[in-house]
Amino acid sequence: MESSSPKHYCESLPDAVFAKVLLLLPAVEIARSCALVCRQWRDATQDVSLWSELCGGTGLRSLDALRCMGGWKGLFGTVYGVNLVASPHFSRIHHMEAEQMKGQALRPWEPKHRLIYDRICNVEEDHDEPHSFSHWATEGGSVFQRGGGDGVLREDPPQGCDPCPAALDKPVLATSYEWGRVQQYIGLQTFSNKFLDNSPPMMFSIWFAGREGAPSLLRVQVLLRDELKNVIHSWDSGDVRTTENKWRQIKSIIYGYPQGLRSIVVKVAGKSMMHGSGFYGAKCTAVRLHFIPFTQVKFHVAEGQGPEQSVIYY
Incomplete structure (x- = not known):
């Protein structure tokens, strides 16, 4: 037969x-x-x-x-299917394009990002150029392209490290010897309240690495806020040690949080553990945050892994 x-x-x-x-x-x-x-x-x-x-x-x-x-x-x-994070590789937006974006109406289901003057610059970049805009801003005392302390710097290509395999031709963000912090605001005004009040699960991921001969730390946070901008839920990776000249990815699923989601703040920070000057801190790129349907949660949660646990991929 x-x-x-x-x-x-x-x-x-x-x-x-x-x-x-x-x-x-x-x-x-x-x-x-x-x-x-x-x-x-x-x-x-x-x-x-x-x-x-x-x-x-x-x-x-x-x-x-x-x-x-x-x-x-x-x-x-x-x-x-849409990445809620704008400029996931810290790419520049020309100032003329940014001006046009400010006057454009948002489409349904399109996240709203706060446009902020971009002071993240490449090492060899012409400083006489008009500043472009970026969706990333500094947090706390951090300063874009400061020579030390809590500064952050865009590198293209990355210095002292191979390109990220998930973003070979994209810029990365490098940090200095104190905690350099950037953050991005994501508004969800065009998403229906009925959808948001179902507390839709979301997946967060980021690629990170350390510079050759320079141990460093990375920390990321995702803050979920209500209409009054109160934090109703937060996810924190904790301090994650980088691997020198080796890119890894942090992935985490966020679900089961309270109702009332109306906006999100993504925070990324890095620092060096050894050097006292220069940008020898953690590098990162390819930041992604997207909603996933309830029926698909099982495909993202590893066996024995509970909500909000992060998985580091080698």
């Missing part, structure tokens, strides 16, 4: 059953890999009921899907 191939098994399944099977996979695999398997799988990944079920229980409504190009699938990608 000839055995049937997996393809034959899939073809024999009713569409509704096959859609349930796809729901057992991560959404990113459904949208990318599964759609490339064959015509049947591609058609299944376009099914409206599949994406509406992925959005189930999140506060997203049929009206939201109607207003979004691409229906439920388009709505899913708009809400869950």
